[in-house]
Amino acid sequence: MRTGITAAALNSRFVPDLLLRDSKLTAALAGADSLWLPDHLINILPSSIWSPKYTGAARLLPRMDAFYEPWTALGYLAARNRLSRLRLGVGVTDSGRRNPAVTAQAAATLHLLSRGRAILGIGPGEREGNEPYGVDWTAPVARFEEALATIRLLWGSAGRPVSRESEFFPLRDAVFDVPPHRGTRPQIWVGAHGPRMLRATGRYADAWFPTFSQRPKDYGAKLERVRAAASDAGRDPDSITAAGMFFVFPVRCADDEDELLGSVGARALTLCAPAEAWARHGVEHPMGADFSGLQDLLPQSLDEGTVLAHVKTVPRSLQREANMVGTPSEILDQMAEWRDHGLEYAVLLNAAGFVHPSLVKGLRSTAPFVRVLRGLKRL
Template sequence: MTRLQVGLMDMVLAGRPGVDSLTRANYLAAVANRVDSFWIPDHINSLFPTALWQPKYAGAARIVPTADAYLEPWTMLGHLAARNRIGRLKLGVSVTDTGRRNPAVTAQAAATVHLLTKGRAILGIGTGEREANEPYGVPWDRPVARFEEAMATIRALWNSGGELVNRDSEFFPLRNAVFDLPSYRGRWPEIWIAAHGPRMLRAAGRYADGLFPAFPHSPQEYAQRLDVVRCAASDAGRDPMAITPAMWMIVVTGRTAGEVDDALDSELIRAGGLLASDERYARHGAQHPLGEGFAGAQDILPQAWDEQTALSYIKGVPPGLLREMMLCGTPDEVLEQAAVWRDHGVRHLVVVNGSLLQRNFGKGIASMVPFTKVLRSLRRL
């Protein structure tokens, strides 16, 4: 069986003492632990309630003043590539969206990083979430249709060979458009698509080099969705087995079961349960605190909640839901859970240390020891 590849994600938040200190430390940790890829998100604001980003709820607030201070991802990847000459990690965005960014600009940014890194860029892309679009005047209607047109636009520009491109599109028409950046040795950045629903999965089959979902679902559902992607790829005349089956997951770990339980009881980590859909809540015999039919991470808008409102919502998160959404437990338990995902098709697992969001700052920092053990051991699965 092919070795499981491992990626590390950094939250790319402006911290202390330097704005990039935490990201640089994580990058160096990725190199030291010999992971395969390093990822940063594309957000303007957080998916977590801003009102709860206080030291009494999240110890990390002592060194990260705000959870909404996201650094711009393509600028940051270029900075990392220029400043860090050690390591040959693939560098990816997890993920950019096709509403807030014009696809021609995304095509240019990804191709630039690919050239600067000598072929190590990965364009993670999806529809995005309401929180990064609607508050900034970007329409959130028909996100999948917009995504499909964006993907067709990016491919058309990359494949144009510098010739003028004309393409009719409801969202992104091209009129004598020029794209003359070269590929790196004949290869464009890999495109990994954050696909979840049926239409997005079919689009992944047509356009993706990697399937890269994140929203909560089971290993069995992942295997079923991967089959849909591969069938769509085959129908489009593409090699279905050339698509990398990847997955993004939060890890909450500790040295003992008690430490893990304490972390999962922390307000910010419990708030992560609000990113699941009401359908997922129903499987736990509960209704989503944000109402029947709530779609989860794609529709959450938590910035305007006050502290008491946010606390009232997280009280309705079933404990079992958190364990279902994340890789939780001691390092050995996390590895057992990761092996199940591997057995259902995942070949590249990208993880982030969610334990750092717990209430106790000291325990959050101490979680780096078991998390590092997880990171090193995943490569041996």
């Protein structure tokens, strides 16, 4: 199994590239294939609980929402990536907040400057990254489909002016002349979950790249839909890489697991899970029985008291379903089940390093996290 690492790309207290350096070193130690940055302006964890009172990492990262712009940061990493040969990806960018011509330009530029190692992760985005900034959120999937078709058209235009009718991104003699790298464009990895998005993945994507909050058997069933859509579009279904992004909580023993999962930060992450996932564990999502989870979460609107009230009802079983939790060997057993349902490429985020109430223990989670990554290569 191939592996990647997601870096938070947040501004730190001491040097601005602390997390970027740390993630690049971790990727090298683990023999990872790729390094990924998110495209966020607001964190998925509510900033109201981001303090040393609840999370040790707040001592190093005082600004919870101080995300770096991913394409700029990846360009910075590309200049320091001459020897490690890491692939560099955005996991994932919004199709609405950025005009697709600009996204096509950014990805093609990185692909050239990194000598063919760029990956364009893309999806419809989340409400928190669009609505607060004046971006229309009424038709995110339709906007995504139009953005993806626009990017493919521009990349294949060979510098000739192209026109295209579109409700969202019409082109009128548009020119795109950034050349490919040795005849290649960046791979497109699509973060998709719903039926319409799965069909679009099969038609356009090089990889299916969903996030957490689903079970291995659900993953396998959706992968079949993606590959069926690829076949219907005349594509080779096996050419689509079956990938996934996972939050990992590596621990050394059962006592460490109880302390970590009982923390406010770890429990708050489950607010990103949809209501249907909560219902499977006998609990209604605190934001309602129809709440969609991460896609509609507005974390900046939740004050400290509200978050603490919401997370009181989080079942441990839901935390274990939504995340990879346990010792390295236990996590590898969990990942083996995902492999048996088709997973080929796992991109991991060491969530314990951010939400552990102890800064020291959070930093120590790097060692078992590296063991997980090394073990995945042998699955």
